[in-house]
Amino acid sequence: xxxxxxxxxxxxxxxxxxxxxxxxxxxxxxxxxxxxxxxxxxxxxxxxxxxxxxxxxxxxxxxxxxxxxxxxxxxxxxxxxxxxxxxxxxxxxxxxxxxxxxxxxxxxxxxxxxxxxxxxxxxxxxxxxxxxxxxxxxxxxxxxxxxxxxxxxxxxxxxxxxxxxxxxxxxxxxxxxxxxxxxxxxxxxxxxxxxxxxxxxxxxxxxxxxxxxxxxxxxxxxxxxxxxxxxxxxxxxxxxxxxxxxxxxxxxxxxxxxxxxxxxxxxxxxxxxxxxxxxxxxxxxxxxxxxxxxxxxxxxxxxxxxxxxxxxxxxxxxxxxxxxxxxxxxxxxxxxxxxxxxxxxxxxxxxxxxxxxxxxxxxxxxxxxxxxxxxxxxxxxxx
Amino acid sequence: xxxxxxxxxxxxxxxxxxxxxxxxxxxxxxxxxxxxxxxxxxxxxxxxxxxxxxxxxxxxxxxxxxxxxxxxxxxxxxxx
Numbered sequence: 001x002x003x004x005x006x007x008x009x010x011x012x013x014x015x016x017x018x019x020x021x022x023x024x025x026x027x028x029x030x031x032x033x034x035x036x037x038x039x040x041x042x043x044x045x046x047x048x049x050x051x052x053x054x055x056x057x058x059x060x061x062x063x064x065x066x067x068x069x070x071x072x073x074x075x076x077x078x079x080x081x082x083x084x085x086x087x088x089x090x091x092x093x094x095x096x097x098x099x100x101x102x103x104x105x106x107x108x109x110x111x112x113x114x115x116x117x118x119x120x121x122x123x124x125x126x127x128x129x130x131x132x133x134x135x136x137x138x139x140x141x142x143x144x145x146x147x148x149x150x151x152x153x154x155x156x157x158x159x160x161x162x163x164x165x166x167x168x169x170x171x172x173x174x175x176x177x178x179x180x181x182x183x184x185x186x187x188x189x190x191x192x193x194x195x196x197x198x199x200x201x202x203x204x205x206x207x208x209x210x211x212x213x214x215x216x217x218x219x220x221x222x223x224x225x226x227x228x229x230x231x232x233x234x235x236x237x238x239x240x241x242x243x244x245x246x247x248x249x250x251x252x253x254x255x256x257x258x259x260x261x262x263x264x265x266x267x268x269x270x271x272x273x274x275x276x277x278x279x280x281x282x283x284x285x286x287x288x289x290x291x292x293x294x295x296x297x298x299x300x301x302x303x304x305x306x307x308x309x310x311x312x313x314x315x316x317x318x319x320x321x322x323x324x325x326x327x328x329x330x331x332x333x334x335x336x337x338x339x340x341x342x343x344x345x346x347x348x349x350x351x352x353x354x355x356x357x358x359x360x361x362x363x364x365x366x367x368x369x370x371x372x373x374x375x376x377x378x379x380x381x382x383x
Numbered sequence: 384x385x386x387x388x389x390x391x392x393x394x395x396x397x398x399x400x401x402x403x404x405x406x407x408x409x410x411x412x413x414x415x416x417x418x419x420x421x422x423x424x425x426x427x428x429x430x431x432x433x434x435x436x437x438x439x440x441x442x443x444x445x446x447x448x449x450x451x452x453x454x455x456x457x458x459x460x461x462x463x
Contacts, residue, residue, distance in 0.1 A: 297452040300422055304456070307422070308414035367407040 057332060061325045065250045065318055068161045069100040069125055073245065083245070085164060089127055090155035091118045109139040120154070128153050162257070165249035169235045177231075206230050206366065214370035215377070222373055225268060229261060230366040237317060237358030241351060252361075253317035255310065262306035265369040270302075273376040305372050309365060316361050320354045408460065415460075416453035423449025 071083035084101035096115045103113055109121040112130040119130040121140045128151040130140040142150045176195060183196040192200045211219035211226055236251040251257055269277075281298045284291075327350065330343045427445025434441075 293448075294455075297448075297455060300419055300452065301456050304415050304418035304422065305411075307418040308411050311418065312411065312414050364407050364410060368411055371408060 057329045061322060061329065064325055065253060065321045067250075067254060069158060070104065071161050071164070071245060071249075085161065086159050087127070088157045088159065089115075089120075090157055091116060091120075091129075092154070093117050096154070109141045110134075112140050118154070121151075123149060126153070127156065161249045162251050162254055165236070165239065165246070165251050166257070168246050169232070169239055169251070173231055173235060202231075203227060210363070210367045210370050214367065214374035216374070218377055222268070222370065225264070226366050226370055229264070229369060230362050233261070233313065233365050234359060234362035237362060238355070240317060240321065241354055241358065250318065250321055252313055253321055255314045258310045258313040261313070261365070262310040265309060265372060266303075266306040268369075269305075269372045269376040272373060274379070276378060277376045305368075309368055313361055313365055316357060320350070320357060324350055324354070412457055412460065415456060419453040419456060420446065420449035423452065 069085055069087055071085065073081045073083070075081050084099045084104065086097055087100050087103075088095065088097045090096075093116045096118065098115065103120075103122050105111075107122050107124055109123040109128070109130070112119050112121055114120070119140075120127050121130045123139070123141055126149075128141055128149060131142055131151060134140050135142060144150050176199070180196050180199055183193065187193065187196070191197070206227055207219065207223060210230075211223055215222055233252055236257075239247045240250055240252060242248060281302065282295060284294045284298055286294050324347055327343050327347045331337070331339045423445045424442060427442035428439070430441045430445075431439040
């Protein structure tokens with residue numbers, strides 16, 4: 001199956017869908033949305049002083065895309081409704097664990113609590129060893145010139161929002177793909193059915209359009225990795241776009257997650273690299289007197305490929321999340337309910353684009369992984 | 384009467400796949416150039432820090448090397 005038409009389809013279909021959405025929503029639902037936004041903006045604008053508002057909005061956006069010890073549903077401060085997650089700290093006295101709701105009342109390090117004989121403070125959702133004396137602002141931490149906390153930190157091994165989200169998507173993938181695999185076992189020679197028939201075209205797409213062109217006859221050995229990476233990235237991209245539980249965690253927009261994915265690709269290319277591949281690195285096709293310059297460049301080149309993979313996925317997904325949140329925030333920055341008539345359709349428009357971006361980024365991550373592995377296992381390099 | 388023969392169709396399909404690979408490959412070029420220059424600058428910066436240089440000439444030099452290296456890498460990828 002050839003899915004390259006998706007790239008041609010992207011522009012036309014997205015424009016069409018969003019044009020329809022735009023017209024329908026801006027006409028029919030704007031009154032309702034404005035009424036809704038009215039109450040929200042009134043509530044927010046009232047208790048945010050003029051100067052601090054823009055800063056608080058950018059903080060809210062950054063807070064939304066960051067990892068967290070609780071799964072926030074709605075409301076804030078004392079009206080907050082959220083799912084607290086377990087905090088696991090490795091302190092000087094050994095492991096400490098508690099639910100985040102136990103110590104979430106003060107996030108400004110103004111109250112010290114004791115766990116397992118250790119004095120700790122919660123500063124913006126991060127745990128530090130408390131200072132003996134409070135600083136000028138009454139916080140039990142020390143801050144340097146660059147506003148960085150200098151206090152020591154216990155090792156944080158918590159099950160955070162991103163970790164829970166990763167576990168959920170891993171569970172979903174396992175359930176779906178074990179059932180599909182069983183369907184292939186029990187329905188040998190028969191037409192696919194249900195979930196199996198839904199996923200078969202996508203699995204074949206990964207095989208025929210990603211693995212085979214890049215890897216040639218060796219594709220079978222790398223199919224498990226490529227399929228796993230493709231569906232993992234894709235599912236997490238889509239889950240990140242769901243605005244409520246169990247979605248909304250910015251998993252593939254977390255650079256640590258994309259780094260581990262890139263490390264997997266790096267390990268595969270390094271382990272599978274053949275004579276040809278390493279020959280390119282240590283005996284590049286340049287005059288010998290350029291070797292001292294070219295060999296380091298080639299070695300750096302080995303690392304930049306996975307780094308590019310890591311940054312691209314992280315940047316694309318994070319940018320999408322920030323874009324959507326910024327458009328919503330326009331309502332509060334311009335302090336007018338009528339902005340919602342423009343902002344909300346725009347958010348829907350961007351969300352539709354993000355659905356496509358979620359697929360394209362998963363596809364690009366997989367095809368580049370295949371390409372890099374293909375370059376490493378290729379027998380006759382072209383010149 | 385059929386004018387298209389299967390061979391032509393196969394070639395079209397191959398071209399399309401090549402275009403797709405090219406698309407994926409070249410979207411990475413900018414990030415790779417960025418990564419190379421960034422990595423070189425970082426190494427140079429660390430060397431300057433370590434030797435306490437007043438003028439950070441190692442950083443400047445390594446940036447230039449990084450730019451050259453990124454162009455070399457790009458050209459090599461275009462050829463492959």
